[in-house]
Amino acid sequence: MNLFCKVYILILLTGSLNAVGQSKALKLDELMQAYLNVNEFNGSVLVSRQGEILLKKGYGFRDRKLNATNEPQTIFQIASITKTLTATLVLKLVELKKLTLQDKLSQFCPNYPHGDSISIQDLLAHTAGIYNYTQDREFMLQQATQPATEAKMLALFRDKPLDFPPGSNWNYSNSGYSLLGYIIQKVTQMSYQQALNQYVLSPLQMTHSGFDFSQVNPDKRATGYYAQTGKEYTQEAPIVDSSVSFSAGSLYSTVEDLYRFHQGIQRHQIIGVNLQTEAYRPIRHQYGLGWMIDTVYSQRVVSHSGGIFGFRSNIARLPADDVCIILLANIETPALAELTKGLLAVIYEQPYELPVQKRSITLPESILMSYRGTYEISEPHLVIQVKVEDGQLIVYPAKGPRSVLVAEDETHFFDQLQESIRIWFEKDSSGSVDRMLITMNGNTRIGKRKND
Template sequence: MFSWRVCFFMVVLATGSNAQDLQRLERVADTLAKEQNFSGAVLVAKGDKVLLQKAYGEANFEWGIRNSSDTRFRLGSVTKQFTAASVLLLQERGKLKLSDPVGQHLPELPTAWHAITIQQLLTHTAGIHSFTDLPEYRNIERFAKSPAEILELVRARPLDFEPGSRWDYSNSGYVLLGMLIEKVSGVTYEQFVQQNIFTPLQMKDSGYDTNAAIIPRRAAGYASLGQELSNAEFIHMSVPYAAGALYSTTRDLLRWQNALYEGRLLSLSSVRAMTTPVPPGYGLGLMIMDGPEGKRYFHAGEIEGFSTLSSYRPDEKISVIILSNIEKRELMWMELPLAQVALKQKVILPSERTLMSLTPARLDELAGTYAAADGAKTWVKRDGTQLSVRQGGQPWLPIFAESNKQFFARSADVQFEFNLAANGTVEALTRHQFGSLQRMSRVAEADPDYARVPFFLRGDMNNWGLNDVMQSQAPHVYSAQLQLGKGHYLFKLGSEDFKAVDFGAASGDTKVEPGKAKTLDAVGDNLQFEVRAAGQFRFTLDTRNARAPKLTVTQLQ
């Protein structure tokens, strides 16, 4: 178990109401960090003026070394804005045009890719399948790979859609952009970013991460299961490449943002190109969003052991930078309140809300299925004396009543309001999150039918592949049988893309005991199974209760 610890902070000195604003900013940061057991570094600034700079948790939990404002974190996909800026620098120097077909510069690419423009690669509208979405990805991420070897995973696949016809996030596109930068510039991606961005901007704590290099003050990365930490899975940093391999600090990223958006690195016309979005709001290596607090440019990052987020509000020149050395953390819950305080907007923390107790009968009236205009589902169920919400494939989120129709979450900055019809019945649910509203109508829903799509036993026992299909043994009962050697196995039950079916551990309990039925959860954590003696094992999934499928593992004689 890890504990929340404040390690270092700097708040600018001020007097009067400004001092109160800064105290409020620090209190909001401290409270949110403590509630989430946040480990990492946070910076809030207005232009070059730092309003809050603070670190929490440990850079290395095994040695008890605290994070500081100088700790270096892997950036994950925050890297993409540096890749986009590099392409724009090459355009300004006359080396390429965003309208160029990529095949003009890289003729060795598959013929189907030749007509894709550089602009389409930058905006994720090229249609090249993202290699990180493939089951085979887990087989390569631990090994040194060249960009060409990475793209070999998707070269033979048809395009997901006609280039320019729609948007779909693709790490493959940004690996390809890294290859383009190297071909056109004549130097490696690492050298180009260092020589043209980091050195001119005096970003002395930033660079291209490598596994072998000794990098002073580099944080160790962790995974978490509830309050328990483990060392993150290994990833060879040649794999994320131009899509996610850079590291930096909060202060260096502030230098970057101010130089970028003030036109000190790129021309203002290039900055406008970078911040002009295509639907659903993606520019060149950046997301662009309008909310109640104004326009925002931002990008999140996620890589083994790390979660990151950098944002900039151009109207007020507000930067919020959050870097964590724990993976799979949603940082927007922290970013938005900090930005709102910096903008002198009202923020109500979950701990500042008043709880109300509702009867089980009232909670049952609110439970049900709700659907957004695009068909995305949200489920609400009663857990004893409170409600829990699941949106899409996310884990269940406990929510708490502050009135007979208004609820809030303690672990995320999200509120829900149940909308009533004239006769008092519940007709819709409105979600308030990240400054936006989403209304979802109440719908009737039949239990899911897991027979409609093939799904597999996938894990360490078969390299997370598709060899062991779960075959129907009786209505709504599926099984797979295989030989296992002595050892420890992580596994899940999932479809080919892990989207249609993705069963894992419910309620954080990941261990599977032989002969004991275990209730699974959609998009749960990896399951664990210990084989004490080699033999044949049968994995049986009973989905007769579609909302609470049960897995039993039996060793055969």
Template structure:
């Protein structure tokens, strides 16, 4: 009898085990399929090119390469392709410093002066290695520039000049502190160059030699190198993200500038090994790992903090630790979620052309958004996908559609494609339509918004603080804050021309505050700001939301994505927002959706069909 029972128990356990395997396979395949859908959309619109790897519990659940490592010769991206990591190098520097801390060869609480006496010309008694690690040093010195002489900094030495680390340190010795160490977060490349230098002084080894010995070899990494020791041609970098005008670009910065702060090259699989070595405590023991992850500094009012070497982002209830890097032609990010034992590697060799930058905030790449969406997918959350193009454009009728009593759009057809057109004599386009709509409001807060407009456009915020609560008076509308805001405004005006009009285009209530959104219409740009008010109608928040180029795009292509569904690829027209378009045939109405924004247009009954060749 006991044998039979054991056999039955074994059979039940075997079935349960098989069920768990099947269930895990299904979960992983669903995640992989969803991640694939996400990346396929980015790739379809030239918003991503490179390698992606996602793992859970040490097992790879998604890995895919997209596009070309060398477009000119049609060489595809491979698993072993070497990407310029840019600032992702910093996580290796931070890990090395923590390893030396763990081994008792230094302490992250040591003063920097202990290793580099007189490295700047200021009181550095409280400036420690941890301040360099979490970017709270307060130093004005930064790689390639110092802002001792002006607000915008001055170039100390050209990027391509051959210079040693000792020479760089000498050039920065006469710089000062901008703030007390530990007081403010200010991302600083020079601090990580100093950390790389300290690694060499403490170990008596070359920076890369130490990484090879105590980091790369321990993690099993065999495909990570410094710029000067590349065994093969790395992936080429390109500009032109989101467009069809993709061009090669090369970073000419001398490697001596980069030690500790940037300069490493690696592959998606090698970086996976590094993250797994971190999570499995093979590189750092539990105490040191906790020190790395829990030593946090708040870097803004959102959910982001900076730890020892990593940015910490509270994302949908879990902690995402990650670090990004950007340099000409490349954008990278690696990260992990300890609670879920998830690790992510994203390497891209396609970015925007920064030489064309005006006063705008157009995405440099989409690596950060992809990283966060992958975390959400792995947690079973829904994310927005870029729709894949379809062949047929459905039943959308050409002709005129009314947006309101004054403005309208035309849907035209040429060469089997549909296009949306707005009046090219006016300011209104699909991308800025809602920014020109003035809300109807009789509140005192609305009146304060109009007063703010008159103050800032006149170039003087003096006395405006009387409309703010005590906290905001000190934080944003004291003498220093007013000067900073007016300096920003004058800079924008100098780049984008005069302000012709202002619209108070949106009002909402969140977290107990009434929020008013303002659009300043300049000659060459739109500047979006927000004023928030408490229950006493006092300003308790002031934000500069976004600056982007003035839109003069009056014709856009409607890309078919399904039955009576279309997509407007806004990014391809200069970094504007995308729209998902739906045509309600019975109602003869078009809806345009972008995030929470919805625009509707109804077809005129006597609309004349417009056809173009």
């Protein structure tokens, strides 16, 4: 083959690859726009694969009053994605031999109850059994926006009984990650903020990330919104004080800065291969050290989501393929996990659906009453209460938020906030409702009705 032919073939291949990339970018944007149209996304997104950014864009309003739109540079509260950075910092301190994963809490907080049986790894993996202070509804609604000392925060959970013996079970705990922040301060002799800046943010040039969201220039930050009814995200949300969310959820950032974090992790710029591999090892409940671990399209995906007043976030990474999806929203949408799955489907050329606005009907209360009861899903185990309140069918998952169901017909319903979640009821041979079926993220789960 002569040189001309080789060059011609290379040009054809390059053009073909560019066309594929452009096609995926268009599909990614179409999917994002569809979620915007049904009011299930409003924020910024970045999608990349093997170092190529396929989509980087803002959607919807940064500030409704000013009609200012979101951009890739818009600053958002990232809430619990903070935990992945806190965990990375802890592992860096392990690498520097300033502590170990087996060190006990009592070494840093000598009088902490059960501190001799709670390890650093337990705190990172949510296996310590420590009460989660955000379950204190009165505190979160009345005091979370005010500065709090370490002593005040510890008082929220220090003397609560453990949910289980450390290491024996799993329960998500913001309190555990707050303790990690206090430990970081003792080990480094710096504030948590200074330590994270020195070991993570500055080395990765995450210059638009920080801690006190209330002090960010209003022209650069997004305003968070919540809904009083349905998906009408128009109410401005208060800002949780950074001393309250602290090392469990105080960080703000941009999609561009979080992409720098992804690149730094991929290149092992902060911690080495062995410790990063340890972080990706599921310990319990598909959670490792600061990451949720799952499998998508035969590839390991590590991710973390976040939620705080007026904001939702999600970062999902497939390390082997160097794929990264970052979603930052300034509305309290529950749809980010499903949206992430759709974006991955585009990248891996798998089937996906564009969300559409569903039509609803009003059912007589007598029909709704026939669905009342307790339903139990066996795997993974979940108990759901179905109630009728003010002429609406409401579901209450154990330890989860209530959801309002909207009727499509006499037996089929969808979630008012996330319309792709479908619920329907089936009857036995005698005509009595005996089970409910829930379809979410392409999976259907069956809940059998229990005798009340």
